[in-house]
Amino acid sequence: MSRLTLHTLKTMAQIERITLFKIPNEADRDRVLEQYKVLAKTATKDGKPYILAAAVGASIPDPRNKGYNVSVKTTFASMEDMKYYDNECEAHKALKACAGPVKEDVLTSYYENIL
Secondary structure, three states: HHHHHHHHHHOOOOOOEEEEEOOOOOOHHHHHHEEEEEHHHOOOEEOEEEEEEEEEEOOOOHHHHHHHOOOEEEEEEEEEEEEHHHHHHHHHHHHHHHHHHOEEEEEEEEEOOOO
């Protein structure tokens, strides 16, 4: 495989982002989950949807959750799109306004998908 091909493959890697929330109050959790539904319908960049995939739900109770009770996985075409999501996306800003005051903790990790 040529260097150009390897470079092209590497730059095309999707970004997978996992976010876990600890939200103690059930009504607050429900509001955050509803806001994710809004985000899925309204998140756009340059007038077009840009989140490739999203999966969101209340975590199934398990001691390994360590209290994190809302799980989110989002897929972006590029790091640039994920940075846009973090810093500029109006739908994500609305979500942060909803979740920020009610979360006890949040954990976010992201990676390039090698598959």
